[in-house]
Amino acid sequence: MARYGMVIDTKKCVGCQDCVIACQAENNVPQGFCRDWITTESKGKFPTIEMEIRTERCNHCTDAPCVSCCPTGASHYHDVGGVILVNHDECIGCKACIASCPYDARYVHPEGYVDKCTFCIHRVEKGEDPACVSVCPTYCMHFGDLDDPNSDVSQLLKSRKYHSLIPEAGTKPNIFYLT
Amino acid sequence: MSSLSRRRFLKITGATFGATVAASSLSGVVKGAEKVDEKTGKSVKGIQKIPTFCDICFWKCGAIAYVKDGELWKIEGNPDDPLSNGRLCPRGTGGVGAHYDESRLKAPLMRKGPRGKEEFVEVTWDEAFDFIAKKMKKIKADYGPESMALFSHGIGGAFLKHLMKAYGTPNLTAPSFAQCRGPREVGFDLTYGDVIGSPERTDIENTKCLVLLGSHLGENMHNTQVQEFSHAIEKGATIITVDPRFSVAAGKAKHYLPIKPGTDMALLLAWMNVIVAEKLYNKNFIDKNAFGFEQFEYEIAQYTPEWAYIETTIDPEVIRETAREMARYAPATIIHPGRHTTWYGDDAQRSRAVALLNALMGNWGKKGGLYNPYNLSIPRYPYPKYPKSEKGSADNPNHKYPFAEGEKLSTGLREATITGKPYPIKGWFVYGTNLTQALPNTQETIDAIQKLDLMVVVDVVPSEIAGWADVVLPESVYVERYDELNTPLFKESFVALRQPVVEAPNDQKPNWWMAKKIGEKLGLQKYFPWKNVEEYLDTRLKSAGLSLSELQKKGVIKGPKESIYLGENEEPEFYTPSGKIEFYSHKLKEAGFDPIPKYSKPEEPPAGYFRLLFGRAPIHTFSKTQSNRYLYDLMDENEVWLNADVAKRIGVKNGEYVKLKNQDGVVSNKVKIKATERIRTDCVYMVHGFGQRSKMYRQTFNKGASDAQLITKYKTDPLMGGTGMNVNFVTIDWEA
Numbered sequence: 021m022a023r024y025g026m027v028i029d030t031k032k033c034v035g036c037q038d039c040v041i042a043c044q045a046e047n048n049v050p051q052g053f054c055r056d057w058i059t060t061e062s063k064g065k066f067p068t069i070e071m072e073i074r075t076e077r078c079n080h081c082t083d084a085p086c087v088s089c090c091p092t093g094a095s096h097y098h099d100v101g102g103v104i105l106v107n108h109d110e111c112i113g114c115k116a117c118i119a120s121c122p123y124d125a126r127y128v129h130p131e132g133y134v135d136k137c138t139f140c141i142h143r144v145e146k147g148e149d150p151a152c153v154s155v156c157p158t159y160c161m162h163f164g165d166l167d168d169p170n171s172d173v174s175q176l177l178k179s180r181k182y183h184s185l186i187p188e189a190g191t192k193p194n195i196f197y198l199t
Numbered sequence: 200m201s202s203l204s205r206r207r208f209l210k211i212t213g214a215t216f217g218a219t220v221a222a223s224s225l226s227g228v229v230k231g232a233e234k235v236d237e238k239t240g241k242s243v244k245g246i247q248k249i250p251t252f253c254d255i256c257f258w259k260c261g262a263i264a265y266v267k268d269g270e271l272w273k274i275e276g277n278p279d280d281p282l283s284n285g286r287l288c289p290r291g292t293g294g295v296g297a298h299y300d301e302s303r304l305k306a307p308l309m310r311k312g313p314r315g316k317e318e319f320v321e322v323t324w325d326e327a328f329d330f331i332a333k334k335m336k337k338i339k340a341d342y343g344p345e346s347m348a349l350f351s352h353g354i355g356g357a358f359l360k361h362l363m364k365a366y367g368t369p370n371l372t373a374p375s376f377a378q379c380r381g382p383r384e385v386g387f388d389l390t391y392g393d394v395i396g397s398p399e400r401t402d403i404e405n406t407k408c409l410v411l412l413g414s415h416l417g418e419n420m421h422n423t424q425v426q427e428f429s430h431a432i433e434k435g436a437t438i439i440t441v442d443p444r445f446s447v448a449a450g451k452a453k454h455y456l457p458i459k460p461g462t463d464m465a466l467l468l469a470w471m472n473v474i475v476a477e478k479l480y481n482k483n484f485i486d487k488n489a490f491g492f493e494q495f496e497y498e499i500a501q502y503t504p505e506w507a508y509i510e511t512t513i514d515p516e517v518i519r520e521t522a523r524e525m526a527r528y529a530p531a532t533i534i535h536p537g538r539h540t541t542w543y544g545d546d547a548q549r550s551r552a553v554a555l556l557n558a559l560m561g562n563w564g565k566k567g568g569l570y571n572p573y574n575l576s577i578p579r580y581p582y583p584k585y586p587k588s589e590k591g592s593a594d595n596p597n598h599k600y601p602f603a604e605g606e607k608l609s610t611g612l613r614e615a616t617i618t619g620k621p622y623p624i625k626g627w628f629v630y631g632t633n634l635t636q637a638l639p640n641t642q643e644t645i646d647a648i649q650k651l652d653l654m655v656v657v658d659v660v661p662s663e664i665a666g667w668a669d670v671v672l673p674e675s676v677y678v679e680r681y682d683e684l685n686t687p688l689f690k691e692s693f694v695a696l697r698q699p700v701v702e703a704p705n706d707q708k709p710n711w712w713m714a715k716k717i718g719e720k721l722g723l724q725k726y727f728p729w730k731n732v733e734e735y736l737d738t739r740l741k742s743a744g745l746s747l748s749e750l751q752k753k754g755v756i757k758g759p760k761e762s763i764y765l766g767e768n769e770e771p772e773f774y775t776p777s778g779k780i781e782f783y784s785h786k787l788k789e790a791g792f793d794p795i796p797k798y799s800k801p802e803e804p805p806a807g808y809f810r811l812l813f814g815r816a817p818i819h820t821f822s823k824t825q826s827n828r829y830l831y832d833l834m835d836e837n838e839v840w841l842n843a844d845v846a847k848r849i850g851v852k853n854g855e856y857v858k859l860k861n862q863d864g865v866v867s868n869k870v871k872i873k874a875t876e877r878i879r880t881d882c883v884y885m886v887h888g889f890g891q892r893s894k895m896y897r898q899t900f901n902k903g904a905s906d907a908q909l910i911t912k913y914k915t916d917p918l919m920g921g922t923g924m925n926v927n928f929v930t931i932d933w934e935a
Contacts, residue, residue, distance in 0.1 A: 032429045034417030034447050036817035038289035041829045045273040045295055051828055062445070066842065066876045067457035071450035155275070157286045157422055158429035 023082070024101030024139055025166040025194035026153070027173040027182070028075060032160035035060055035073035039152035039161070046140065046151035053127050055137040056152055072199070075152065075161065078125035078137040079185065079193030080104050086117035086126065095134075101165070102194075103141050108133040122189040139163070166194060244268045249700045250277050250754020252685060254677030255290040255297065255827075256820040257353050257375075258398070259685045260422050261755045262287055262294070264678055264700040271298050271678060271701045280755045281423075281691040282398070288420040289818045293829030297676045298701060302660050302826040302898055304673030305705035314648060317666040317895050324708065324716070327670050332720035334653040334669075335366065338625045344368045345590045346623055347653075348612045351630035352637075354697070355674070357683035358714035359630050359657070365718060365726035367586040370593055370624065372607035374637040377921050382540045385602045385919040386550025390781055391563065392774030394605075395536045396572060396688050402763070403427035403535075405567040407528035408437045410521075412463055412553070413542070414535045417447035420817040421538070437528065439521050441466065443812065444840065444884050445877035454521050460810050460882050460925060461543050461801025462511040467552040468798055469507030469515075470522045472499050474559050479526035481561030488771065489558065491783020491794070498795050510800070529560035531567025539814075543801060544914025544923030547602065551784075552796040558780045564765035571765070572688035575758040578742045580735060583725050596621040600920035601790045608920040610638060616647035626653035630710065631674075633662040636822040636888065636905060639913040639922050657710060660826055661895035673707045675699075680709035681732040684739060692758035694743075696736070696750040711735070792918060801926075808862065808928035809841070810882040813906035822888035825899035836903035838873035840884040846874035851931060859883075860932035861909045867929075870904035883929060 035058045043055050056077035063070045084104050086095045094110035095117050097103070106117075106126075111133035118126045118134065129135040140150035144163070148154065153161040164171035173196075176182075180198045187193070247266040252259050253274070261280020265272045274294045278285035287294070307327040312318030322330075338346050344367030349359060352373045360371050376384075384394040395401075403409060404427035416428045432438070432451055440452035441463065449455045458466060474480050475496055485492055504515035511518075525532045534556045540546050562568025594611030595603050603611075616624040627648070635641050648654055648667050656668035665671045674680075682697040711732040718727045729735040737747035750756060765771055775781050788794040804810050816837075818830045825831060839859065841851070851857060853874035859867040868890045878884055889903030914923035 029433075031451070032432050034425065034429075034451075034817065036289050036417065036420055036425075037833050038287070038292050038817075040833060041289050041292045041818075042273075044829060044832075045292060051832060054832075062450075062875075062877060064876065066879065067445065067455060069445050069450075069455075069876055071445070071447075071877075073447065073450065155286055155292055157288050157420070157425050158417075159286075159426070159433075160429065 021167070022101045022165040023167040023194060024080065024103055024144070024163070025173055025196065027162045027176045027196050027198060029160040029162075029198040030072050030074055031198065032158040033073045033075060034158055036157065038155050038157060039075045042151040042155035043137070046143075047138070049135075050130050053129070053135070055135070072197075074197055076123065076185065077152075077195070078104060079123055079191065079195045080137075080139060082192035082194065083190065085120035085122075085191060089116045089120045091116065098141060100141065100145060101139070103139045105138055105141065106134050106136065122186045122191060123193075246272070249698065250696070250752075251678060251700055252280070252695045252697050252754070253283075253287060253291040253294055254353065254355065254682075254697070255294050255824060256288075256421070258282060258421050258423070259354060259687070259695065260287055260291055261695050262291060263754070266700060269701075271295055274678070277754050279753065279757075280695065281689060281693055281757070283422055284426060286422070286426065288422045288425065289833075290420065290820055290824060290830060291422070293818070293827055294678065296827035296829040297659065297824075298678050298704075299828065300660065300826050302896055303676075303705070304658060304661055304665070304671060304707065306673060307706070308668075308671040310669045314654070314669070315645065315667045317893065319671065324706070327672060328716050328720050331653065331655055331670055331717055335626060335717075335721060338652060339366070342623050342625055343590065344586070345370060345588050345593065347626040347628065348372065348593075348616070348624050349628045349630065350374070350609060350612070350632055350634060351628075352632040353630075354685060355677070355682050355710050356630045358711040359628060361582070361726065362714040362718050362723070363628065364585040365723045366721060367588060369588045369591060370607065370612055372594060372609045372612050374609045374632055374634070376606040377603075377608045377610050378541055378637060378639070378924070379539050381603070381606065381919055381921045382546030382916055383536045383538070383550045383553075384605065385547040387536065387554045388605075389547070389602065389784055389786060390551050390554035390558065390775070397538075398423055398687060398689055399536065399538070400569050400572050401533050401535060402567050402570045402690075403533065404430045406431055406436055406531050406533045407567055408439065408525055408532040410439045410441070410525060410532070410534040411448050412441045412535065412537060414537050415442065415446040415448055415814050417451070418817055419538070419815045437524055439524065443879045443882050454517065454524070456513050456517060456521070457879055459510070459512045459879070460812060464545065464549045464552055464796065464798045465502070465507045465510035466513060466518065467549065467556055468499065468502035468796070469504045469511075469518050470525070471552070471556055471559060472502045473504060473519050473522035474526055474556075475499050477523070479523060480559040481529060484561030485559070488563075488773070488780050490775070490777035490779035490781050495555070495782035495795055502798070510798070525560065528567075530562040530565035532560045532562060533557070533568060534560070541916070541921045542923050542925040544916050544921075544926065545799060546921055546923055547916050547918040548793065548796045555780075555782060555796070558782070563771050563780075564769075566764050570690065570763040572690065572763065573692055573761050574688045575686045575692040575694050576743065577684055577686055577694055577739055580729070580739055590622060593621055593624060595920060600916070600918065603919040610915075610922055611920055613638060613643060613647045616650050617643065619650075625651055626655075627651055628655045628657070629664055629668070630657045631823075633664045633822045635663045635667070636891065636907040639907070639910045639924050641908055642911070657713065659707070660823065661893055662823065663891045663893040663896070666893045666895060672713055673705070674713075675703035675707040675709050679703040679707065681711065681736065682709075684736065690763050691760065693755050694740075694745070694750065694758075695755045696747075698751055787918075804881065804928040805862065808930045810925065811861070811906060811909055811927045811929045812882050812884045812925055813887045814884065816886040819886070819888050822891055825888060825891070825902070826896060831898060834886075835898070836871065837886040837889040838871045839904065840873045840875055840878045842878050842880045843874045843876050845880050846872060849931065858932040859904060859909060859929040861911060862928045863911045865909060865911050866932050867904035867909055868901050
């Protein structure tokens, strides 16, 4: 089975937030909320500074605490690519998943259910990239099957240094950042 | 600029449209392609994809608007468009928000209170046009047609420009020259006899070494440049970033040079000193193409890296190392000419230094250097001749600024309005430019407006400048209207169409319609022979062997490919007096200026003050996007960047609100402190466009601080009249 993931090149990302807006428009995210966001981390004293800019979102973890803690089964692994989705009709808005997520990737939709990144599965199932990937003016984001050794994402991980976010949480995240 | 028009003419005649039309993957309107909204079970009418081009900034990226059940859903890049390559920037992606913006002007407004008090009554279009036409007729009768001026920004202004030319005034201007890229164009024209243009002729995608002086690519989101910047990074290009602030581009750089603000000329001279002293330049290219190189060589010898260190605070060894690195990759090295170049009042000379450093790289017409752009020829509409003005324009009397030739000076027209010299300016038409924020020293802009008999603002939102108008005309936003065709000089030739995707929600109208209606009321019918804009566009396109219906489907049609690089044995041509690249300029010498660029020290900030610097954020364009819900959500106010150590020393905290006071005692709105390691200790920085004081512009009223308000001082470039604006100093206003 495929394992969908993203590989994001922090050397190219400029933090413009195009991915955030593309997601909001594509998925009709209510005003004041977002499913993806930019983090800028800088270290050092002026002028010797190291800076990493990252676009972040749900990591679609292989061992996802949001799935295991969900009392109704609304949070689940989708049968395509292991993508984590929330079934809005089954969600009771208890927020257990929000508390369990190390990435703070979820929010309560004004209509009462919990919402988050879907990897734009509705686009992916038609053979398109997620909206954030296809809009990016720096071409810094890559989406694909991490279990396929020939995919772009697997090849990039073979050829470049990378890290994931909060690996110590042990959730096996599926988003990797090239450095 | 005369040489520009010459060059344009040559290129245009070379690139007439041929039979080869690039195949388009777009099929215009796709109906019923997707199902929508399973949840509500509402009947699905399907999705339409309509190509157009963006107007959230002035880059004009090709886009595809998606309409779902008759309502605008999203806007994506048009893959066939060479400017967007199928990817818009965040502002373009957020363009949907411009259509749905709740702050939009909804109907024509007439002033009923004093100017600037924002007291208006709604009127009909006919009433508004009657008022405007009556005033314009009186101005023409009393003072002559030259006493009307147009300030416009963007391709949307094209029809109003036509109206003003037909009326008989030569006073058409935009802040994009004297407040932005003017010095760069003049500096390059004096050196090469040609300009940089927009989009810039920088082959960033193929460069091996890119030098950015204050250019904050990535924060400045001119789409194609950012895309190419990313490709250059991917291919391992060396990035050298010079900025008092650790910008996003500094984060991508191999070498970051934290220069003292105002000393860029010293660095440029020292780089050239190293390259000449170590004979790292392209000797063959210089021997063939340089004029006055011996004098230059003699003069440049004094500007050693050690000399420059005292001025710039940049380590001499770093200056040497970066100079060698540039030379190593030449001719695939670009010293970026910048875009907003009105900094210190010696900007045309600094741009000349940038031009000369590029010349030492021998990169003119070379891959990875400064390429030769071309465009597609679409003949103009066959209008009758415009009336000729006897008086000439009012922006630059007696050629006070001798090299401000090609474009008119916005601040020159403002001055003429205030002084009444060389003749009175009595009417302003303002299109798509928020002059109280765009021109330095807001008070002068207001003083000028108070002298007017007629002040008309055409805009989509109630911008600050609209509050000063006698008549405000609400324009439909770009996804609701047609505009002029876009055929820029670029790496590929093409024609792009802006066309309506959805209807305007209220009584907003396109500018072509306004221009035609006003023209007819002024008795200028013969200049508006077309029934509507479709007829106008189709006439132009048919004369080039194309048609509107074809372009409506494709959005973009490309012309035949030409090389943008010089062939191996092809010699470049330079339209300068010497026919060569002018390292020494007799033109400058004769006009009383330095024939070879020289350095002058910037004024130091008084104790306790910081130099005020400003720039852009990727999600806003000037002061015109602040109420767009997508863009507002991500940034609804600006911050003032202050060095973290300085913040600690003077006792302000990150996130704290302060007011800034400038050297003339002007106090800003409250603004949040961003205490950061990413800036020098002698300056502060803020994003332009915030702190607007229009009460009608509800969402953005008083949010953040306005750099424009604090820029009471400006230094005018004696060569070309550009207004250097980085010459103001601010401190924390503790009494506020």
